[in-house]
Amino acid sequence: MVTISMEIQLLFAGMIFLIGLVGFLVRRNVIFMLLSIEIMLNSAGLAFVIAGSHWMQTDGQVMFIFILTVSAAEVSVGLALILQMYNHFRTLDADSISKLRDKKVI
Amino acid sequence: MNTIFIIAASIALISSLMSITNRNAIHALLYLILSLLSISIIFYISGAPFIAALEVIVYAGAIMVLFIFVVMILNIGLAEEIENRWLTPGTWAVPVILACALLALLVYAMRQMQSVNTTAVVITPKQVGISLFTTYLIAVEIAAVLLMAGIIGAYHLGKQRKKVVHRFLVKPGKEIPGK
Amino acid sequence: MEAYIGLIPGLPVLSFLMIVFLGRIMSRRAIAIIAVGSVCFSAILTIMAGISFINADSGGTAFTSTLYTWMNAGGFSAGITLKLDALSLVFCFVITFVGALIHLYSVEFMQDDEGFSRFFAYMNLFVASMLVLVLADNLLLLYLGWEGVGLCSYLLIGFWYKDPENNNAARKAFIVTRIGDTFMIIGLFLLFISFGTLDIDTLMQQAPVQWHSGSPLAVISALLLLGGAVGKSAQLPLQTWLPDAMAGPSPVSALIHAATMVTAGVYLIARTHVLFSLAPAVQTLVAIIGAATLLIAGFSALNQHDLKRVLAYSTISQIGYMFLALGVGAWSAAIFHFMIHAFFKALLFLAAGSVILLLHEEHDMHKMGGLRKSMPLVFITFLIGGASLSALPLITAGFYSKDEILWYSWSSVMGEKWLWLAGIAGALITSLYTFRMIFLTFFGELKIEPKHKPGILMGIPLAILAFLSLTGGFIQLPENFGHVHLFSNLLNPLFPDVRFTGEALPEWLFQVISAIIALGGVWLAYHYYYKKRTIPDLFNQHRLNDFFYKGWGFDWLYDRLIVKPVEWVSTINKNDVLDRIYTYIAQSTLFVNRLLSRSQNGRLRLYALVFTAGLVILLTIMLTL
Numbered sequence: 006m007v008t009i010s011m012e013i014q015l016l017f018a019g020m021i022f023l024i025g026l027v028g029f030l031v032r033r034n035v036i037f038m039l040l041s042i043e044i045m046l047n048s049a050g051l052a053f054v055i056a057g058s059h060w061m062q063t064d065g066q067v068m069f070i071f072i073l074t075v076s077a078a079e080v081s082v083g084l085a086l087i088l089q090m091y092n093h094f095r096t097l098d099a100d101s102i103s104k105l106r107d108k109k110v111i
Numbered sequence: 112m113n114t115i116f117i118i119a120a121s122i123a124l125i126s127s128l129m130s131i132t133n134r135n136a137i138h139a140l141l142y143l144i145l146s147l148l149s150i151s152i153i154f155y156i157s158g159a160p161f162i163a164a165l166e167v168i169v170y171a172g173a174i175m176v177l178f179i180f181v182v183m184i185l186n187i188g189l190a191e192e193i194e195n196r197w198l199t200p201g202t203w204a205v206p207v208i209l210a211c212a213l214l215a216l217l218v219y220a221m222r223q224m225q226s227v228n229t230t231a232v233v234i235t236p237k238q239v240g241i242s243l244f245t246t247y248l249i250a251v252e253i254a255a256v257l258l259m260a261g262i263i264g265a266y267h268l269g270k271q272r273k274k275v276v277h278r279f280l281v282k283p284g285k286e287i288p289g290k
Numbered sequence: 291m292e293a294y295i296g297l298i299p300g301l302p303v304l305s306f307l308m309i310v311f312l313g314r315i316m317s318r319r320a321i322a323i324i325a326v327g328s329v330c331f332s333a334i335l336t337i338m339a340g341i342s343f344i345n346a347d348s349g350g351t352a353f354t355s356t357l358y359t360w361m362n363a364g365g366f367s368a369g370i371t372l373k374l375d376a377l378s379l380v381f382c383f384v385i386t387f388v389g390a391l392i393h394l395y396s397v398e399f400m401q402d403d404e405g406f407s408r409f410f411a412y413m414n415l416f417v418a419s420m421l422v423l424v425l426a427d428n429l430l431l432l433y434l435g436w437e438g439v440g441l442c443s444y445l446l447i448g449f450w451y452k453d454p455e456n457n458n459a460a461r462k463a464f465i466v467t468r469i470g471d472t473f474m475i476i477g478l479f480l481l482f483i484s485f486g487t488l489d490i491d492t493l494m495q496q497a498p499v500q501w502h503s504g505s506p507l508a509v510i511s512a513l514l515l516l517g518g519a520v521g522k523s524a525q526l527p528l529q530t531w532l533p534d535a536m537a538g539p540s541p542v543s544a545l546i547h548a549a550t551m552v553t554a555g556v557y558l559i560a561r562t563h564v565l566f567s568l569a570p571a572v573q574t575l576v577a578i579i580g581a582a583t584l585l586i587a588g589f590s591a592l593n594q595h596d597l598k599r600v601l602a603y604s605t606i607s608q609i610g611y612m613f614l615a616l617g618v619g620a621w622s623a624a625i626f627h628f629m630i631h632a633f634f635k636a637l638l639f640l641a642a643g644s645v646i647l648l649l650h651e652e653h654d655m656h657k658m659g660g661l662r663k664s665m666p667l668v669f670i671t672f673l674i675g676g677a678s679l680s681a682l683p684l685i686t687a688g689f690y691s692k693d694e695i696l697w698y699s700w701s702s703v704m705g706e707k708w709l710w711l712a713g714i715a716g717a718l719i720t721s722l723y724t725f726r727m728i729f730l731t732f733f734g735e736l737k738i739e740p741k742h743k744p745g746i747l748m749g750i751p752l753a754i755l756a757f758l759s760l761t762g763g764f765i766q767l768p769e770n771f772g773h774v775h776l777f778s779n780l781l782n783p784l785f786p787d788v789r790f791t792g793e794a795l796p797e798w799l800f801q802v803i804s805a806i807i808a809l810g811g812v813w814l815a816y817h818y819y820y821k822k823r824t825i826p827d828l829f830n831q832h833r834l835n836d837f838f839y840k841g842w843g844f845d846w847l848y849d850r851l852i853v854k855p856v857e858w859v860s861t862i863n864k865n866d867v868l869d870r871i872y873t874y875i876a877q878s879t880l881f882v883n884r885l886l887s888r889s890q891n892g893r894l895r896l897y898a899l900v901f902t903a904g905l906v907i908l909l910t911i912m913l914t915l
Binding site: 026029030033038099100102103104105106107 | 887888890891892893894895898899902
């Protein structure tokens with residue numbers, strides 16, 4: 006099996022997470038934002054499995070299954086919302102959907 | 112084994128990077144699928160074959176396909192020039208700096224750990240199944256409820272309420288009149 | 291008998307409450323009956339208590355009646371305890387008796403006024419407060435009564451509140467007396483710190499033990515109490531409020547500003563006489579203030595046009611006599627003069643009120659005249675009152691009281707020769723302005739026809755007070771007339787005897803001199819104001835007249851000294867600099883709000899950026915610390 010130390014593996018998972026984070030912060034298109042969220046979730050699951058294999062227990066894999074479930078539910082609802090958003094605002098720009106901003110009333 | 116790990120890891124990293132920096136949505140998604148596959152390899156060599164399979168089937172096979180379907184419905188390819196306008200180098204600066212800061216912290220945290228290299232064993236699906244349905248039974252049930260909520264939510268949110276004016280007749284960014 | 295002492299102030303309080311709460315549904319007749327009746331009953335109770343007190347003849351021990359423990363905290367206890375001894379008996383008698391007569395008078399005086407019930411409510415409250423003041427056993431309760439009379443004075447001066455001038459006068463009275471009250475309360479604090487109690491008996495016993503004569507604390511506390519007395523009694527330098535207080539109805543001027551409230555200062559000094567004896571310098575100051583005030587007020591009264599203002603300055607002047615008496619140690623003489631002064635001054639004010647009311651609210655004396663024939667009762671009573679004020683010899687009560695003061699001011703140990711001189715000069719001026727007033731108002735040709743003759747409710751009080759102004763003096767005859775010492779026998783146990791200096795000029799000399807002076811004043815007034823001879827230019831310079839008319843310029847002085855700087859400061863502070871600080875606090879909060887609300891622009895990516903930045907900071911802190 007793999008003999009690389011766990012820290013390097015976890016570091017690798019962290020780097021993927023950071024890539025996903027940067028993608029989320031940079032992109033304006035909501036599809037890409039959702040994509041970056043998927044990358045981040047995946048890297049989290051990766052970290053769990055790595056740790057689980059290190060401890061030689063099933064908990065890591067079980068956790069990954071739950072993460073997978075959550076990700077699936079979230080993606081389906083998110084994409085439905087994106088469809089609604091597109092129908093309503095005619096754009097996929099996340100920055101233009103700012104109706105919840107603080108309006109100056111004072 | 113180590114070399115497989117290193118190759119798979121680098122493929123995952125590079126394809127993730129390509130995914131987020133791409134201008135075309137479909138290309139980005141395809142890169143992401145590539146990344147998922149390489150991660151699945153890593154799962155396999157870490158002694159989690161069941162998860163490797165699940166990753167390919169569910170993640171790459173279902174979720175990403177769902178993404179691709181939605182992108183095709185929305186017909187995003189036409190909006191590529193807008194993406195060019197948005198993705199200036201200036202916008203990359205701050206997130207990259209923050210990410211590097213976080214990376215530094217991560218490295219620093221990792222250095223504190225000392226762990227022993229142990230030989231990994233393969234954890235069979237049977238073991239995972241037993242663990243799921245005995246120890247984590249409640250979580251499984253809740254996950255089922257979550258999935259049901261997801262289905263109902265997606266159905267309800269995806270409903271079209273009004274007659275939609277054909278999108279070629281309405282400029283992007285404008286609201287549909289009457290909505 | 292002791293149990294009924296509480297009713298003496300209690301009945302007016304009850305009637306005040308009844309009029310306040312039920313006044314709307316009571317008829318005028320009922321209100322009048324209740325108001326006048328309560329004070330009458332208090333008078334009757336006072337007389338009964340007085341009779342039993344005199345008969346008890348226990349050498350000065352008082353009737354005490356504790357009604358309620360007001361406070362008992364931290365080693366200080368004060369109760370609502372009423373004590374009736376000789377001094378408070380005299381004051382109670384004057385307040386209730388004269389008060390009852392004035393209430394009776396005001397039933398007719400105020401019958402056309404729409405504020406009828408309000409008037410009687412205030413008057414009853416005033417009588418109650420004044421009674422509490424004189425019956426109080428401790429200084430705190432006295433201060434309660436003190437403040438109560440100040441409040442009622444304000445309410446009653448500004449009774450016709452629709453005219454802003456009246457409101458100004460009421461405010462002026464309240465504020466000027468407030469200055470005095472502040473001195474007094476600081477004096478009370480000082481006394482409490484030194485002795486731990488405000489009980490008058492205890493204080494008077496402990497003070498000579500703890501303080502030797504002339505000790506700084508005694509001087510300071512006596513000065514502070516004197517400050518309070520000066521404010522309430524309208525002496526120098528706080529005398530400016532009383533002439534303006536004539537804006538109130540005449541019964542108010544009679545009761546409050548002639549007979550009772552303005553003598554509260556005299557009462558206070560007489561009550562705490564031990565303190566003043568311990569500080570001889572302050573006692574001399576009292577005499578000096580009295581002498582100066584009586585001269586200043588006398589000169590001012592000579593030049594007034596308004597009938598009531600003459601009487602106001604006259605009141606200031608007569609209280610100056612009382613202060614003079616207190617200052618030379620003639621305690622009972624001062625109280626005697628107070629009683630007689632209450633009679634004739636109330637009479638004068640009530641008669642002046644009749645004149646003014648029946649001449650259609652005309653106040654200027656020069657526009658009056660010839661009322662001798664058309665208002666005979668008022669004329670006679672006014673004449674009697676004026677005679678008593680001028681201390682015409684032998685027949686008027688004023689002669690006996692004022693003469694006693696003058697004699698003591700010469701021959702007492704603390705008396706000075708020039709104090710007597712000031713008193714005599716004041717007597718001349720007193721009879722001069724009094725008879726000027728009488729000649730201008732009642733003699734000469736009839737300029738304004740009175741509306742009608744005064745009714746019986748006005749007439750009876752006038753008559754009774756006139757009778758007392760004539761005969762009241764007979765209870766205290768000087769040494770060489772007879773040995774009638776009823777009054778000083780009553781008060782003797784309370785006060786130390788007057789000590790005489792070695793040189794004793796015969797008393798009849800002083801009596802003759804005062805008689806000549808008083809009659810001389812009458813003749814001068816007759817000469818110049820009845821025969822209308824021209825006054826020699828020496829005494830009739832325009833600027834001098836103007837100076838006296840304005841009350842020796844005190845109003846102008848205070849205006850420049852105090853009012854103008856305050857107005858200047860408030861003009862500078864028009865934008866209310868101090869309030870700006872609080873506005874700035876509020877505005878800066880709003881500013882920060884606006885600043886921070888820009889960060890809530892509704893954009894998802896910004897929020898995520900902030901998450902990440904916060905994450906970096908948190909992890910840095912967690913991992914490195």
